[in-house]
Amino acid sequence: MTGAEVIERPYFYTLPVWLIAAFYLIAALSLAVFFYGVFRKIKRYRQGRRDASQPFTAAGLLRAAVDVITNRTILRGELLGGVGHLLLFAGFAILFVATLLVLVDNDILRLLLPQWSFLKGDFYLGFSWGADLGGMLLLCGFLILAIRRGVVKPAAFQYAERLQPQGFPKPGTLVRQDWLLLGLVGLAGVGGFLVETFRIRATEPVFETVSFAGWAFSGWLAGMGLSQQGARAAFGYIWYLHALTALGLIAYIPYSKAWHILVGWYGLALRPAQRGAAMAAALKQTGEGYASVADFTRDELVMLDACIRCGRCHVACPAATAGFALSPRDLILALQRYVTNGDGASTAGAVPDAWLWSCTTCVACDDVCPLGVLHVPMLIQLRRRLVADGAIESRLQEAMTNLNRYGNSLGQSPRNRPKWTQGLPFKIKDARKEPVEYLWFVGDYASFDPRLAEATRSTAMVFEKAGLNFGILYESEQNSGNDVRRAGEEGLFEMLRDKNMKALEKARFEKIVTTDPHSYQALKNEYDGFRVMHAVELVDELLQQGKLTASNKREVKVTYHDPCYLGRYNGVYDAPRRVLASAGARIAEMPRHGAEAWCCGAGGGRIWMEDVPGIKERPAESRVREAAALGGVEALVVCCPKDMVMFQDALKTTGLEGKLVVWDAMELVKEAVCS
Ligand code: SF4
Ligand code: SF4
Numbered sequence: 001m002t003g004a005e006v007i008e009r010p011y012f013y014t015l016p017v018w019l020i021a022a023f024y025l026i027a028a029l030s031l032a033v034f035f036y037g038v039f040r041k042i043k044r045y046r047q048g049r050r051d052a053s054q055p056f057t058a059a060g061l062l063r064a065a066v067d068v069i070t071n072r073t074i075l076r077g078e079l080l081g082g083v084g085h086l087l088l089f090a091g092f093a094i095l096f097v098a099t100l101l102v103l104v105d106n107d108i109l110r111l112l113l114p115q116w117s118f119l120k121g122d123f124y125l126g127f128s129w130g131a132d133l134g135g136m137l138l139l140c141g142f143l144i145l146a147i148r149r150g151v152v153k154p155a156a157f158q159y160a161e162r163l164q165p166q167g168f169p170k171p172g173t174l175v176r177q178d179w180l181l182l183g184l185v186g187l188a189g190v191g192g193f194l195v196e197t198f199r200i201r202a203t204e205p206v207f208e209t210v211s212f213a214g215w216a217f218s219g220w221l222a223g224m225g226l227s228q229q230g231a232r233a234a235f236g237y238i239w240y241l242h243a244l245t246a247l248g249l250i251a252y253i254p255y256s257k258a259w260h261i262l263v264g265w266y267g268l269a270l271r272p273a274q275r276g277a278a279m280a281a282a283l284k285q286t287g288e289g290y291a292s293v294a295d296f297t298r299d300e301l302v303m304l305d306a307c308i309r310c311g312r313c314h315v316a317c318p319a320a321t322a323g324f325a326l327s328p329r330d331l332i333l334a335l336q337r338y339v340t341n342g343d344g345a346s347t348a349g350a351v352p353d354a355w356l357w358s359c360t361t362c363v364a365c366d367d368v369c370p371l372g373v374l375h376v377p378m379l380i381q382l383r384r385r386l387v388a389d390g391a392i393e394s395r396l397q398e399a400m401t402n403l404n405r406y407g408n409s410l411g412q413s414p415r416n417r418p419k420w421t422q423g424l425p426f427k428i429k430d431a432r433k434e435p436v437e438y439l440w441f442v443g444d445y446a447s448f449d450p451r452l453a454e455a456t457r458s459t460a461m462v463f464e465k466a467g468l469n470f471g472i473l474y475e476s477e478q479n480s481g482n483d484v485r486r487a488g489e490e491g492l493f494e495m496l497r498d499k500n501m502k503a504l505e506k507a508r509f510e511k512i513v514t515t516d517p518h519s520y521q522a523l524k525n526e527y528d529g530f531r532v533m534h535a536v537e538l539v540d541e542l543l544q545q546g547k548l549t550a551s552n553k554r555e556v557k558v559t560y561h562d563p564c565y566l567g568r569y570n571g572v573y574d575a576p577r578r579v580l581a582s583a584g585a586r587i588a589e590m591p592r593h594g595a596e597a598w599c600c601g602a603g604g605g606r607i608w609m610e611d612v613p614g615i616k617e618r619p620a621e622s623r624v625r626e627a628a629a630l631g632g633v634e635a636l637v638v639c640c641p642k643d644m645v646m647f648q649d650a651l652k653t654t655g656l657e658g659k660l661v662v663w664d665a666m667e668l669v670k671e672a673v674c675s
């Protein structure tokens with residue numbers, strides 16, 4: 001470095017004044033287009049209703065800040081895409097700060113207060129090194145994401161032509177839009193380096209060795225025969241090309257999925273700590289469902305816009321994978337489109353009915369979304385609208401009629417509800433007539449389905465063995481209404497809940513226990529103020545307290561299926577595994593377990609509906625194949641009556657009967673503690 005050299009950057013270098021003036025004009029235009037887009041977005045969000053039920057909290061905001069800075073929700077589950085995005089994000093953040101510094105220094109201080117200009121000397125050297133680092137990170141991220149999109153081509157990026165609402169973008173259009181944004185980012189990154197490289201080549205300031213990448217490229221260009229004059233002559237063109245790309249990118253942000261840069265944190269800050277309780281709060285509102293944009297909450301309208309089309313919800317969706325019409329990603333895109341173009345029009349036709357009826361409400365989509373988009377509450381609100389309009393799926397209608405008439409979906413006389421108790425060596429207390437500690441809410445399938453009678457009796461035997469003071473509601477129990485509510489029949493849900501509440505209010509008990517995760521969700525989160533346990537949670541406690549002893553352990557290798565309404569909705573993952581281990585079982589986990597468990601396909605009222613023609617493989621069939629593929633596993637253990645029914649059927653249709661059996665966890669426990 002020579003003593004005479006001034007350590008700073010000539011920003012516009014060879015550009016004539018008129019081109020500099022034109023640049024500021026174009027920059028102003030770009031900002032005007034950007035802010036017009038922002039204004040339109042905000043105007044649209046303000047069409048939604050306010051929802052005070054799930055406000056921002058300091059903890060939520062803090063968690064969102066950590067999510068954004070670390071990219072941990074993006075890294076979760078998809079390493080290549082996660083690392084690519086993290087590098088791109090880090091590079092973008094550094095270059096954004098560097099651009100702000102240049103803006104303040106060059107466009108404000110050097111013009112108004114030159115003595116305060118700070119981008120010189122050692123600070124400039126640090127800045128220049130940092131900007132090079134940012135540029136390199138951005139380009140590495142870009143390369144990874146481009147290779148992933150163009151070469152690896154994960155299933156998440158495949159936009160299959162499926163039943164779609166009118167005007168839904170064609171797969172090719174979506175793919176081109178995705179490439180356009182990624183291409184603009186890559187071009188901006190490459191352009192930044194070219195500007196730097198040509199400037200360094202033209203001026204060759206020794207201190208610019210800190211710009212390690214620009215310096216190296218400049219040396220390479222010199223080696224290729226580019227003269228200083230040549231670099232000087234080309235600089236202006238390259239500078240302008242880069243400026244136009246960057247300004248174009250800024251203007252494009254509110255009109256593309258790059259909008260997530262500004263609103264991606266929103267859904268993360270509102271991400272519920274417990275999905276079951278949050279869902280209950282969301283479903284308390286607007287019993288008639290969503291008929292227009294004004295029915296969506298403002299939070300939902302922002303969340304819709306945050307979607308980056310990563311397709312993770314699409315891949316995690318059992319309905320989409322099975323070949324049903326629905327894709328949760330396309331649902332969000334269709335709603336985005338409706339909100340953008342709808343101008344207050346009805347939601348009818350915004351999303352095909354078949355999409356809405358395909359959902360099992362397993363919340364895998366909500367759980368996996370790296371931006372915290374909540375699909376399912378909106379989907380249920382749209383189902384409510386269909387029900388209000390009488391556009392209900394035919395077999396679902398039949399189940400609803402049964403529920404209305406008999407209080408159960410199977411069309412059975414209420415007198416048959418306690419029939420399963422016949423054959424027990426003791427009489428179960430009638431909680432309507434005498435006080436009990438535990439009120440056992442048995443549920444429809446566990447009460448009526450003959451395939452489940454043995455499992456239900458096993459539960460009774462285990463409770464009796466533990467000396468539990470428990471009873472049931474006998475004929476007074478009604479379906480809890482969980483799936484009725486998910487199917488969009490809010491009125492019927494309220495009727496069933498009122499009837500159950502009346503019976504429960506007459507009974508004297510301290511806690512409710514149930515083997516049915518669907519009833520568990522409803523009673524715990526959607527009824528009023530009960531203490532509710534799943535049977536496996538209670539048995540886990542009893543085993544730990546020594547009130548139950550597993551004296552006849554059956555050493556057997558099993559796998560365990562996490563029911564959606566126990567796992568993802570209510571976070572109960574460990575208790576069933578502890579209980580099974582206590583009973584002697586060794587658990588081999590399926591690849592999709594815990595929060596990533598594959599839904600059996602029964603939830604959200606799907607168990608009552610017709611199969612879809614042309615279906616590839618039912619979710620339950622995929623699940624039993626996954627269990628059987630583990631090898632050496634004797635049984636698929638469940639703790640949901642609906643799982644038992646679904647998986648037993650799936651064993652038959654997949655030809656896996658004889659190779660695998662389905663057990664209820666309580667059957668294993670009974671064998672261990674009662675023999
Ligand atoms: S809740 Fe489950 S079935 Fe419904 S859209 Fe989401 S992932 Fe698909
Ligand atoms: S909703 Fe979420 S998971 Fe689904 S495509 Fe959009 S960002 Fe990805």
